[in-house]
Every structure is written in C-alpha cells, then in structure tokens.
Amino acid sequence: MAEEKKIGITVKKKDDFSEWYTQLIEQAELADVRYGIKGFVVYREWAQVTIEKMYRSMMDALDRKGHMPLCFPTLIHEKNFELEAEHVEGFTPDVFWVTQAGSEKLNEKYALRPTSETAFYQMYSLWLRSHRDLPYKRYQRASVFRAEKTKGTRPFLRGREFHWIETHNAFATHEDAYKQVLEDMEITREVLGEEFAIPHIFFERPQWDKFPGAVSTFAADALMGSGKVLQLPSTHLLGENFSKPFNVTYVAENGEQKYCHLTCYGPAISRIYGAMIALHSDDKGLRVPFNMAPLQVVIVPIPKEGADNKAILKKAEKLSKDLGKKYSVKIDDRDEYTPGWKYNYYELKGVPMRIEVGPRDLENGTVIIARRDTGKKELTKDPDVVKVVDKIAGEYTENLLKQADEGFEKNIVHSKSVEEIKKALSENKIAxxxxxxxxxxxxxxxxxxxxxxxxxxxxxxxxxxxxxxxxVSCDKPAKLIVYVAKSY
Amino acid sequence: MAEEKKIGITVKKKDDFSEWYTQLIEQAELADVRYGIKGFVVYREWAQVTIEKMYRSMMDALDRKGHMPLCFPTLIHEKNFELEAEHVEGFTPDVFWVTQAGSEKLNEKYALRPTSETAFYQMYSLWLRSHRDLPYKRYQRASVFRAEKTKGTRPFLRGREFHWIETHNAFATHEDAYKQVLEDMEITREVLGEEFAIPHIFFERPQWDKFPGAVSTFAADALMGSGKVLQLPSTHLLGENFSKPFNVTYVAENGEQKYCHLTCYGPAISRIYGAMIALHSDDKGLRVPFNMAPLQVVIVPIPKEGADNKAILKKAEKLSKDLGKKYSVKIDDRDEYTPGWKYNYYELKGVPMRIEVGPRDLENGTVIIARRDTGKKELTKDPDVVKVVDKIAGEYTENLLKQADEGFEKNIVHSKSVEEIKKALSENKIAxxxxxxxxxxxxxxxxxxxxxxxxxxxxxxxxxxxxxxxxVSCDKPAKLIVYVAKSY
Structure with a gap:
C-alpha cells in the first residue's frame, strides 16, 4: 500500500472563513492559483463539471422565459466603448486592452469586454425595426475581464476573468422593462434559490451604487458564512441611456419612431459557484446541491483478509449498475488507500452519498448508506437500496437550503441607531x-x-x-427600510 | 397587411458557392459581419441555438469516453508561450497581445490564446505525479484568437475569434497516445459523421503540414459544395515535445521518472457549424440535422374568408400541444404575412417540417406535412400525424447524410499523373x-x-x-496512396 496523502481542512469555517475557503479550494482540487498571471486562475475538473451544470440550469431557465442565445466577439472597439459617458467612466480604469497583433502595433485599440452593452446595442440598432420585434430578449454565455487593481482576488468569488451569462433585452416601454426586472428576480429565485439552494435577498440598489450608465440597479445579495454579503446576479434598468447614443429605436404602431427601453441581467456563474460552495461546504469539505454534484454516489467496497472479496466487489458492481441508471455512480476499489481514507476523501470532494459494502453486509444482505448533508449512516437492506437512495436524492438539496436558510434569517437584526448597526455588523450579521x-x-x-x-x-x-x-442616520422621517451589510 | 420583406437566396449554390454562402448567412440571419472589427462577427440566435446543441453533443461524447472538463484563462503569459520553439514560431505572427490595463502599460505581455498547449502543460507539470494519474484526459470549451493576416475571413468557416473544444491528454507511452488518436477519430465519426451528418475522411497529414510542435498531425477533411475540402477536427501526437520543456513527468511503476506522452484534439465547433450548413443547405436556404434545428416543426394555419378560422387555429394548437411533448414546435399565425411567404421563410430558416392547416383540412380531418429534406408534401389524416412526424424525424438526418455522401464518394477520382490530378481538381473533385x-x-x-x-x-x-x-510525382515506387484537394 502506498503512503496515503494527508487530506482535510485544518481550520474551522467559523473561526477563519478566509483560510478555510483557501484550503477548501486547494484540498478539494477546485481551482489552482499558480497560473502565473495575477487574478487569473485555472478551474479544475471538480469545479468545472458543476459549473457546466449550473450554466445549463441558468440557460434552460432563460430559454423557458423566452430568451434566445447569441454570441458576440470578446473584443470591443474602443470607439464603441466610449459612446456612453457614465459607462466608459465606470469601466475604463479596469479594461484590458489589446494593442498588438503579431509584432505589429494596431492602429486602434480593442477592449477585452468587461461587460457587453456597447457591443450588443450597436447591433440592436441594426436589427430592431418595429414594435413587432419587441420584446427582444437575448443572452450570451461569455467570459469577461476586469483588471480591478484595487480589489483582492479570490478563486471564483473575484477574479480578473470570470464566466457569466449576460442578457440584453429591449422593450417598447418603461413598464415592460420593469416587468423584466421582476422576471429576472423570479429567474434568480428559481435557479439560485431552488436549484443552487442559495438564500438571498433581491434589492433595489441606492442611486449612488448603481451600474455605470443605468437608471436603476437591482441585485441579489447572499449572506456568506463570514457574515459578509456577496452580490450575486444584478439586473439593470437602462431606460434610454444606451438606446440614445447607440440609436436603438423602433417604429410604434402609430408610426412614431421611438427609443427602446433596455434592461440587462448578469448572472456570473463562476462567482455564483464560489458563493454556493462557500455557503454549503463545511469543515469536512465540499457540499453542493445533489443535481450539481460531479459524482452523486460513491461505492466503497471494504475487503477483509479471509472474506470473499470477489463477492463484495460483485455486489458493489450490481449496485453501481442499478443506481447508474439514474445517478452518477463510481466504485472506488483502489487498493492503495484504506476505506477510512476514502471516506474522508469523498467527504472532502462533496459526494452526496457513500455506500459501504463489507463482509458483514455480504452475509446480512445489507449495505451502509452514509449521507453528506446530515452525516448520518443508515443500515439498509439490499432490496431497499434504490428506494433509500431515491429518498435521499429527493430531499438532499432542500436540506442544504434549510441549513443555509436558518443561518440567513437569524442573521438579520433590526437596528434603531447607527450604533446598533455597528454592533450587528461586528457580530457578523446584517442590519x-x-x-x-x-x-x-x-x-x-x-x-x-x-x-x-x-x-x-x-x-x-x-x-x-x-x-x-x-x-437611522438623520432626523427626517424614514421612508423605507434598508439593509446594511459588509460585502465582498 | 404590411408589405412583405422580400426573402430568398438569388444565386444557385452550384453556380457561385461563395456568394450563395454569403447570402445564406445574411438571409437566414445566422451571423452579422457589420461588427466593426475585421474578422470578428456576431453569431445570431438562429446559429447560436444550434451551436449550443453541437457543443452539448461533442462534450457528451468526450464525457462518455472518460474526459473531464477544465477551464483555463483566456490569457497566456508571454514567457509560457515561448517555451516550445516550433510552436512559438508557428503561432507568434498570429497572436493578439494584451499590453495595457486601464491607462497603464503592463510590464509583461499576455497572449490571447491561439490554442492552449502552453497554458495546460505548465499546470500538468504540477498535477501529474504517478502512473496512477494516467491516462489523464481533459478538455475545455473556449474561444481562441488568431490574427491570420494573410487569410480571408468568412463567418463561421474562418474568423479571428472562433469557438472550439480542445482536449489535452497525457499518457505513459507512445502506444497509449496513439490509441487516443484512434479514439479521437472514433469521436469524430460519431459526432461529426452521425450527429452532424458530415461525411469526412480522417487523414494522417504529411510531415510538412503538421501542427507546430507536433510529432504527427491527424485531421478530418470534409468536401464542401465548392469542391474544396475544409479541415475539421485535427488531433496531434505531441510525443515528448511539450512534456520536456514544460516538465510534464510521472513516476512509473518501477520508480523511474518519465516524460508523459501528450495528445491534443481540437474540434472547432463554430467552424464545424459553418461546414455543416454549407454542406447541407440548398438554394432555398438552411438545412441542418433534425436534432440540431432551433425549431423542428412549424405549424402554419391557413385562414380563409368565410371559413371557421377559430377552429383552424384551435386545431393548430392541439397539434402543437401533442407534438410539443417531443419536439420544438411553433405556430405562426401572424396575420401580416401570407401563408406562401411563411413557407418560404421557414424553408430559408431550415425548419425540418411544416404542417399546413387550412379549411379543407378542417373538413376532411387532415393536415399537410411538408418536409425540408426532400421537399415532399404528404396529406396526412389527423390520427396519423404524430406517427408520420416521428417517422420523418427518425429518417431526416440520415437522409441529409445520404445526400451529402453521394456527393462525396463520386467526387474522389483516382489519378495516375499530375495532369490527371490537375484535371480532377479543375472539375471540383478530390484526387x-x-x-x-x-x-x-x-x-x-x-x-x-x-x-x-x-x-x-x-x-x-x-x-x-x-x-x-x-x-505520381517521381520515379520511386509508390509506398502509399495520398489524397489531393483544394482547401479553404
């Protein structure tokens, strides 16, 4: 037997969230920060399989709500980029520029897109003609680039390249555009809230904190284990701010030429992945919703000297075949690792269920099913295995959501003074x-x-x-309730 | 009724392939070349829906064969890029360079990846340790960038940004690596050959035409309507050419430290899309395999003055509901267009089946089913509709393949002299x-x-x-048979 690599996270999530997250990423082999360009990391297979599933969930939801995919170039010409004044001011400091092709300096500069409004809307100006073309709902899956020199980077949560979907929608009226904001909130609830099990609150952002070029910005915040919130998808009412400089117009039923009302929504899948694993994972390692797991069930045969180890393996193979019809299943029968090491390993990797098959199980017609959400082990009779696995599969994600939700609700404190806000934040809460x-x-x-x-x-x-x-801050009567939090 | 936009391709594919392709792209609204950066185009929704399906097909095939996805940064540090001499020489003239972030000039340059060997293998050097880690089979979905200043661009077929999958695999021995080449050929056959219905030949390329840095290159060529071949996925035996400069090693069972044998395979999905539509489409417009179509069945109600038009629409809706369980179906009941215009429009858009429902169909309990592969119309009794649609759906793609295959086989001419080769090529054939x-x-x-x-x-x-x-060229005895063709 080879020497077993030591594995496991050595700090507790509640004691040192930052170090815990770093170790989680490294030990579960989710990303590698040694790529050699600051803020650019490699997403490894165990993360990427899940990220692909998350992309499919989000794209399926957008399709269901009547969007269609497009694909724009990664580069944006500097002259497009500069058309909307607030937008260019907001993004220019963070733009990576392509200035050279081969050994030649180019006569013009191309931005690596930090977001694609200025790319999309020049084309919308060519494509949209009539009220009959509206609503026009499109999205793209793309990577975007932001140098953000003043901000620290962290795998998935904040990087200089990240992977998102951006929708860009055109409507005839402000009312139609506002309905889209509500639909975006609904999509966020369905996909992030249910499929990814991330509790969040959807806010209208203050005017001083809106997207550069927007009329208003709306965004979902999730409360992370550290007490800080993380901005997840945001959606922006752009009004006519972009349709005027880009000339995105339509002819109304009465023949009048009008500007479109534009909205955009930007679920950053790689960032949401970071939020999802930071939220659900624990001191033993990764946890993800059942349908997002790269491997859903692992079967560990437990050979013993003198036992009928071939029969044990055969039983594992039968289980694998039965469960493989519905789930992703693997048998780990490597002999260079002990069963105990394997248990730790697959807990670290966030596999939702482990089935142990040993000599006693062979005699008794049983297996042990261990679940990653509760940590419980259940002795299960052979004919019941599929039923029990189905049951766990059915409640696993909801159970993660429940655990996260409890943490969420009890962390909101209503505060009557700035001091009370300060106290709540110091206790890692939202005020x-x-x-x-x-x-x-x-x-x-x-x-x-x-x-x-x-x-x-x-x-x-x-x-x-x-x-x-x-x-809470001045003497005027309060007109609304706001939420205050530390953020990433 | 609004004035109907004139639609349709005005040249014949066999008379002027180049103009026909340009019109196909424009009229079926597949791409827009007016983006404003040379060689960068926008893929529109009707193309992108299919491209997403093609990505899924290819990624599913790679998953089935034991690959896993990764995701690398788009940027490659200039010092990585320069590690393999032939590689850097082959690609450097075509590289777009990022030299600036915000208003600051960077101290180092980053390449927009033209391909990712030099990104992957520095990490493989960190990740691969033991013979137990091999074979190591990974892929990424990514866009890549090549300035290729000497070559013309054409939507999908050749652009300065294109969308591909690249696999990068590591093996213990040359034999294992060579088996991977054969597996890549098999994947190409399954996905391109069957799912995308593209007849092709897989070649070992001559040594003077291999990938920069490879030991040998293998590639699939498809014969396009123009008589030229188009290189589709290529796969490369890299031997130890990259594992030496990047130090990708493993410890063998006997304890010896050895270099890995690397292979890579690069199905360029956007280019394959271009090949697929160029191959199958005809003078009426787009044709794509059934499972790749953005819309599979369109139902066109034919209202008549004095007829029970509500009942016609109701019948269309029932059909849509029944067929919608299995297929993507749409009813087009817009009153600003005539049924005849709609027929042309959906033929241009490549919808595999059209169902016409008129007053007579209402009386007779029938519909007309028109298919895009053969152009035939079939009067079908209501209770048989699902059965007939199933049948057409089942044979549609195979039928496109058969039509393309006939064109392929009869276009290969065995030639006994350079003059005969020249003659064959002048007749738009392969020699x-x-x-x-x-x-x-x-x-x-x-x-x-x-x-x-x-x-x-x-x-x-x-x-x-x-x-x-x-x-055919010198006096020495022939040792093999080669194929000669004009190429894109």
Missing part, C-alpha cells in the same frame, strides 16, 4: 433600519453608515416593508 | 494517387503537386490502401 431615501438625496446619510464598515445594500424587492420613526 | 512518402523526404514531390492548385492532404486513416506502380 435592517429605517432610512430617508435611496435617491441621491440619501447619499449623505449613507456616508454616516459607511463608517460602521457596512454598506447600504438597498430596499428589498421581494416584500413591502413599512418603516416606523425617523431615518 | 487520390500513389505517392512516395509523407515524411519530409516526400516534400519535394508534394511541391510538384502544389502547382496543380491542390495540396497533399495525407494518408487516409480509416482504411488500408495498397498503391500500385510509381509515385
């Missing part, structure tokens, strides 16, 4: 508070709150909340 | 001929053949062929 305005007239009040180390994340979109009393 | 060698000692003979306007594409891999007589 809610009465506030005067998320328009630009509230910006001064937000600055006071920034001193707590948190940020005003905005007004929640999923329910109406009525404030009492005054703004 | 086969006895030849002395595809090693470097045959290069001089190949130069003589180049004067015909064709190129020696290599020795066919899918069957053994015994030559008779002498090399």
């Amino acid at each position: 809610s508070a009465g506030f005067c305005s998320i328009g630009m007239d509230g910006a001064k009040c937000a600055e006071k709150i920034d001193l707590t180390g948190g940020e005003v994340r905005g007004k929640r979109m999923d329910k109406e909340e009525k404030p009492k009393g005054n703004c | 086969s001929a006895g030849f002395c060698s595809i090693g470097m000692d045959g290069a001089k003979c190949a130069e003589k053949i180049d004067l015909t306007g064709g190129e020696v594409r290599g020795k066919r891999m899918d069957k053994e062929e015994k030559p008779k007589g002498n090399c």
Whole structure:
C-alpha cells in the first residue's frame, strides 16, 4: 500500500472563513492559483463539471422565459466603448486592452469586454425595426475581464476573468422593462434559490451604487458564512441611456419612431459557484446541491483478509449498475488507500452519498448508506437500496437550503441607531433600519453608515416593508427600510 | 397587411458557392459581419441555438469516453508561450497581445490564446505525479484568437475569434497516445459523421503540414459544395515535445521518472457549424440535422374568408400541444404575412417540417406535412400525424447524410499523373494517387503537386490502401496512396 496523502481542512469555517475557503479550494482540487498571471486562475475538473451544470440550469431557465442565445466577439472597439459617458467612466480604469497583433502595433485599440452593452446595442440598432420585434430578449454565455487593481482576488468569488451569462433585452416601454426586472428576480429565485439552494435577498440598489450608465440597479445579495454579503446576479434598468447614443429605436404602431427601453441581467456563474460552495461546504469539505454534484454516489467496497472479496466487489458492481441508471455512480476499489481514507476523501470532494459494502453486509444482505448533508449512516437492506437512495436524492438539496436558510434569517437584526448597526455588523450579521431615501438625496446619510464598515445594500424587492420613526442616520422621517451589510 | 420583406437566396449554390454562402448567412440571419472589427462577427440566435446543441453533443461524447472538463484563462503569459520553439514560431505572427490595463502599460505581455498547449502543460507539470494519474484526459470549451493576416475571413468557416473544444491528454507511452488518436477519430465519426451528418475522411497529414510542435498531425477533411475540402477536427501526437520543456513527468511503476506522452484534439465547433450548413443547405436556404434545428416543426394555419378560422387555429394548437411533448414546435399565425411567404421563410430558416392547416383540412380531418429534406408534401389524416412526424424525424438526418455522401464518394477520382490530378481538381473533385512518402523526404514531390492548385492532404486513416506502380510525382515506387484537394 502506498503512503496515503494527508487530506482535510485544518481550520474551522467559523473561526477563519478566509483560510478555510483557501484550503477548501486547494484540498478539494477546485481551482489552482499558480497560473502565473495575477487574478487569473485555472478551474479544475471538480469545479468545472458543476459549473457546466449550473450554466445549463441558468440557460434552460432563460430559454423557458423566452430568451434566445447569441454570441458576440470578446473584443470591443474602443470607439464603441466610449459612446456612453457614465459607462466608459465606470469601466475604463479596469479594461484590458489589446494593442498588438503579431509584432505589429494596431492602429486602434480593442477592449477585452468587461461587460457587453456597447457591443450588443450597436447591433440592436441594426436589427430592431418595429414594435413587432419587441420584446427582444437575448443572452450570451461569455467570459469577461476586469483588471480591478484595487480589489483582492479570490478563486471564483473575484477574479480578473470570470464566466457569466449576460442578457440584453429591449422593450417598447418603461413598464415592460420593469416587468423584466421582476422576471429576472423570479429567474434568480428559481435557479439560485431552488436549484443552487442559495438564500438571498433581491434589492433595489441606492442611486449612488448603481451600474455605470443605468437608471436603476437591482441585485441579489447572499449572506456568506463570514457574515459578509456577496452580490450575486444584478439586473439593470437602462431606460434610454444606451438606446440614445447607440440609436436603438423602433417604429410604434402609430408610426412614431421611438427609443427602446433596455434592461440587462448578469448572472456570473463562476462567482455564483464560489458563493454556493462557500455557503454549503463545511469543515469536512465540499457540499453542493445533489443535481450539481460531479459524482452523486460513491461505492466503497471494504475487503477483509479471509472474506470473499470477489463477492463484495460483485455486489458493489450490481449496485453501481442499478443506481447508474439514474445517478452518477463510481466504485472506488483502489487498493492503495484504506476505506477510512476514502471516506474522508469523498467527504472532502462533496459526494452526496457513500455506500459501504463489507463482509458483514455480504452475509446480512445489507449495505451502509452514509449521507453528506446530515452525516448520518443508515443500515439498509439490499432490496431497499434504490428506494433509500431515491429518498435521499429527493430531499438532499432542500436540506442544504434549510441549513443555509436558518443561518440567513437569524442573521438579520433590526437596528434603531447607527450604533446598533455597528454592533450587528461586528457580530457578523446584517442590519435592517429605517432610512430617508435611496435617491441621491440619501447619499449623505449613507456616508454616516459607511463608517460602521457596512454598506447600504438597498430596499428589498421581494416584500413591502413599512418603516416606523425617523431615518437611522438623520432626523427626517424614514421612508423605507434598508439593509446594511459588509460585502465582498 | 404590411408589405412583405422580400426573402430568398438569388444565386444557385452550384453556380457561385461563395456568394450563395454569403447570402445564406445574411438571409437566414445566422451571423452579422457589420461588427466593426475585421474578422470578428456576431453569431445570431438562429446559429447560436444550434451551436449550443453541437457543443452539448461533442462534450457528451468526450464525457462518455472518460474526459473531464477544465477551464483555463483566456490569457497566456508571454514567457509560457515561448517555451516550445516550433510552436512559438508557428503561432507568434498570429497572436493578439494584451499590453495595457486601464491607462497603464503592463510590464509583461499576455497572449490571447491561439490554442492552449502552453497554458495546460505548465499546470500538468504540477498535477501529474504517478502512473496512477494516467491516462489523464481533459478538455475545455473556449474561444481562441488568431490574427491570420494573410487569410480571408468568412463567418463561421474562418474568423479571428472562433469557438472550439480542445482536449489535452497525457499518457505513459507512445502506444497509449496513439490509441487516443484512434479514439479521437472514433469521436469524430460519431459526432461529426452521425450527429452532424458530415461525411469526412480522417487523414494522417504529411510531415510538412503538421501542427507546430507536433510529432504527427491527424485531421478530418470534409468536401464542401465548392469542391474544396475544409479541415475539421485535427488531433496531434505531441510525443515528448511539450512534456520536456514544460516538465510534464510521472513516476512509473518501477520508480523511474518519465516524460508523459501528450495528445491534443481540437474540434472547432463554430467552424464545424459553418461546414455543416454549407454542406447541407440548398438554394432555398438552411438545412441542418433534425436534432440540431432551433425549431423542428412549424405549424402554419391557413385562414380563409368565410371559413371557421377559430377552429383552424384551435386545431393548430392541439397539434402543437401533442407534438410539443417531443419536439420544438411553433405556430405562426401572424396575420401580416401570407401563408406562401411563411413557407418560404421557414424553408430559408431550415425548419425540418411544416404542417399546413387550412379549411379543407378542417373538413376532411387532415393536415399537410411538408418536409425540408426532400421537399415532399404528404396529406396526412389527423390520427396519423404524430406517427408520420416521428417517422420523418427518425429518417431526416440520415437522409441529409445520404445526400451529402453521394456527393462525396463520386467526387474522389483516382489519378495516375499530375495532369490527371490537375484535371480532377479543375472539375471540383478530390484526387487520390500513389505517392512516395509523407515524411519530409516526400516534400519535394508534394511541391510538384502544389502547382496543380491542390495540396497533399495525407494518408487516409480509416482504411488500408495498397498503391500500385510509381509515385505520381517521381520515379520511386509508390509506398502509399495520398489524397489531393483544394482547401479553404
């Protein structure tokens, strides 16, 4: 037997989230940071299999809601990029530029897209003609690039290249565009909330924190194990801000030429993957929703000296064949590792179920099924195995969501003063508070709150909340409730 | 009724392939060349839906054969890029370079990957340790960038950014690596040959035409309507050429440290899409294999004055519901277009089946099913519709393949002299001929053949062929049969 590589995370998630995440990524072999260009990492197979599944989930949801895919070039001509003033100001400091082809310096510069509004809308200007072309709902799967020199990088959560989907939609009216924001919230709930089991709140962001060039920005925040929130998909009402400089117009039924109302939505799949694993994983290693797992069931035969090890393997193979019809299943019968090492290994790798088959199981017509969500082991009779696996498969993701949800709800504290906000944040919680305005007239009040180390994340979109009393920051009556949190 | 946009391709494929292809792309709205950066085009929805399906087919095939996905950065550090001498020489003239971030010039240059050997193998050097890690079979879905200043561009078939999959595999021995070449040929046959219905020949390329840095190159050529061949996926035996400079090693069972044998395979999905539509489409417009079609069945109600048009629509809706369980189906009941215009439109768009429902069909309990592969219309009784649609769906792709295959086989002419080769090529055919060698000692003979306007594409891999007589180019006895063709 070869010497077994030591595996396992050596710190606790609640004690040192940052180090725990770093070890999780390294030990479960999810990404490799040794690529040699700052902020650019390699996604390894165990992450990428899941990321592909997540892409399929999100693209299927967009298809169901009437979007179609497009594919734009990675490069954007500098002259397009510069057409919308706020947009160019917001993104230019972070743009990687291509200036050379072969040994020749180019006469023009091309941006590696940091986002694709300025690429899409020049074409929408050519494609959209009539009210009959609207609504026009399109998306692309793409990687985007942001140098973000002032921000630290972290695999999946923040990198200089990341992998997303961006939708770009055109509508006849503001009302239609706003309905799209609500649909984007619904898609987020279905895909992130249910399929990826990530509890989140969808906010309207304050005006001082909107996307460069947008009229308003809406975004989902997830509370991570560290007490910080992470912005997940955001969706933007662009109004006519881009359709004017890019001339995206349509002829209305009455013959009038009008500007389209544009929206965009940007679920960053690689970032959502980071959030998903940071949220669900534990001190033993990775945990992901059942349908997102690269391997769903591992079967570990437990050979013993003097036992009928061939029969044990044969039983494992029969199980594998039966379960393989519905699930991704593997037998690990390598003899260079002990069963105990394998248990740890597959827990680290986040395999939802492990089936142990030993000599006693052979005699008794049983197996042991161990589940990664609860850590429980269940002695199961052979004829019941498929039924039990089906049951666990059916409740596994919901169970992860429940565990994450408990952490979420009890971490929101309603606060009546800036001091109370500060206290809540120091306890790794989110604060809610009465506030005067998320328009630009509230910006001064937000600055006071920034001193707590948190940020005003905005007004929640999923329910109406009525404030009492005054703004937590000034003397004016509160007009809404905002949420304050530290963020990544 | 609005004025109907005139649609349709105005030249015949056999008369002017190049203009026909340009019109096909434009009229069926597959790509838009007006993006504003030379060689970079936008893939529109009708192409991209199919390209996504093609990606899934190819990735599923790779998964079945034991590969796993990875995801590498788009940028490659100049110092990696320069490690393998032939490789850097072959690709450097075509590389786009990132030299700037924000307003700052970078201290180092990053290549937009033209291919990813130099990215993958530095990491393989870190990841691969033992013979137990081998074979190691990985792939990524990615876009790649080649400036190729001397070559013209054409949507899908040749662009400065294209969308591919690249596999990078490591093996213990040359024999194992060579088996992978045969497996890659098998994957090509299954996916390109069967699912995309593209007849092709898999060749071992001559030594003077191999991938920069490879020991040998193998590639599939498809014969396009124009008489030219198009290189589709190629696979490369890299031997130890990259594992030495990148130090990709493993410890063998006997404890010896050895270099891995590497192979790579690069199905360029966007290019294969171009080949697929160029091959199957006709003077009426697009044709694609049934499972690759964005829309499989369109139902066109034919309203008439005085008829029960509501009942016609209701019948269409029932059909749509029944067929929608298995197929992608749409009803086009827009009243601004005539049924005749719609027939042309969906033929242009390559929808495999059209179902017409008119007043007479309502009376007789029938519909008309028109198929895009044969152009035939079939009067079908209501209870038989699903059965007939199933039948057409089942034979559609095979039928496209048969039509393309006939064109392929009769276009190969065995030639006994350089003059005969020249004649065959002038008739838009492929020539086969006895030849002395595809090693470097045959290069001089190949130069003589180049004067015909064709190129020696290599020795066919899918069957053994015994030559008779002498090399077509020199006096030495022929050792193999090669194929000569004009190429894109």
